[in-house]
Amino acid sequence: MIRFSGITPSGHAQLGNYLGAIQRWAAEGGEDDLYFVSDLHAMTTTHNPAKLRGLSGELLAVLIASGIPPERVFVQSDLARQLGALTWVLECTCSYGEAARMIQFKEKSKGRTGSRLSLLTYPVLMAADILLQGAAEVPVGEDQRQHVELARVLARRFNNTYGEVFTVPAAVLPPTGARVRDLADPARKMSKSARDSAGVVSVLDPAELVRRKFRRAVTDGGSVPEYLPEQRPGLANLLEIMAACTGTKPADVAAEYGSYGALKDAVADAVIETLRPVRESATALLADPGELDRVRRAGAVRASERGEHRLQSALRLIGAG
Known part of the structure; x- marks a missing residue:
């Protein structure tokens, strides 16, 4: 059984991320599990490219330093070609209504006229992240549960329409008490993207x-x-x-x-x-960029190799390969 989860470099990794997720990934992860830095997800709103690149490297270093074996970690954009192709396949399987009813899209686009299209479609990219790796379980917070449900719907629909390719994943919620609140404002959770x-x-x-x-x-x-x-x-x-x-x-x-x-x-x-x-x-790892790059490349190769056959099967069955 493969567990698969990610963390978005929208800011520096904080205590809530560590106690609520990263520490558990390191302690409970199996040899087939994968964890990734979801840098493509951080592009749905205005961002600074150099800062995003730096935060992605920093998060990768934190995951490895926390005890997750390097071979189980990768950076999402290193699989951009595979993910781009699979996202298109899944967008051709998903309806507009299914994407538009995602709660996060409604909340983040409310009252805005210039929302990026990626804000609407990124749950399909998230589905591609999950389905490419054959994940059976996806540890997520409650705010991402709806997105995993979309991945389940798309996996079933593709399998039933074109042929069996994808594992249907299940969301796994964190244990009670994993939420860490902001020290200055306990009404909100501690967040790496907090302005203050x-x-x-x-x-x-x-x-x-x-x-x-x-x-x-x-x-x-x-x-x-x-x-x-x-x-x-x-x-x-x-x-x-x-x-x-x-x-x-x-x-x-x-x-x-x-x-x-x-x-x-x-x-x-x-x-x-x-x-x-x-x-x-x-x-220490951030002070040795050569070693961090080596680890990053190795993780990307492993994740790419694990997902390639699913992508090729999906393309062939849908008529594109």
């Missing part, structure tokens, strides 16, 4: 910066730490982060500390130690 970075802890942030951000974290009212997620989401966020880093329970963490200051320092220490080996390894 004050409440966002990046994986590669130096230790003192991480400590500063936690000391300024919103903790709501109250006199002593208590785990009350609904009433005190800011404090609950700190407790959940500490629990995720130490393998404990948020309520048990709250019972250990009598003041917010002590708790914030303890959470900062736990996060710094959790991210330290990743930060050190990723920094």
Whole structure:
């Protein structure tokens, strides 16, 4: 069974990405699983090409530094020719209505007259990402579940219309509690694309910066730490982060500390130690661009070879090959 998932370089990898997804990919991944940097997905809105290229390399380094074997990682644009061809095949299988009803398209295009066509069609590209590699399971957040469902629909439709080529994938949602909230605004999740970075802890942030951000974290009212997620989401966020880093329970963490200051320092220490080996390894890899390029090329070759026969079968059956 192949698991397959990706991360978009819309910003620097942050703590929520690591605790909610990357750490799990490294710990649970099988030898046939693949994880990728979805740089083509970052082109659906205005972007800076040089920054995108840099963020893609940085994310690749973070994935490898987190313990995912290099042969299981690749960058999406390195398969652009295969993906472009398969996306066209799937667009010829998808209806306009199916693409237009995607929630993210509705939200991101609402009130805009200049939305890029790619904002409408990128769920079909996402389907091509998944189906090209024969993925059976796709770990995603709730916001991407609808896109995996589209991939399921298109796989079934193609198979039933032209012949069996694609595995029908299933979305796998993260465990409860994987969501990390912004330290400055607990009402929103921590995001690598946030405009204000004050409440966002990046994986590669130096230790003192991480400590500063936690000391300024919103903790709501109250006199002593208590785990009350609904009433005190800011404090609950700190407790959940500490629990995720130490393998404990948020309520048990709250019972250990009598003041917010002590708790914030303890959470900062736990996060710094959790991210330290990743930060050190990723920094070393980024300082050796030749090695990072070698790893990137090897990952691209493996992913390309794994998907080529599906692409050729799909083209042949649809009448194009």
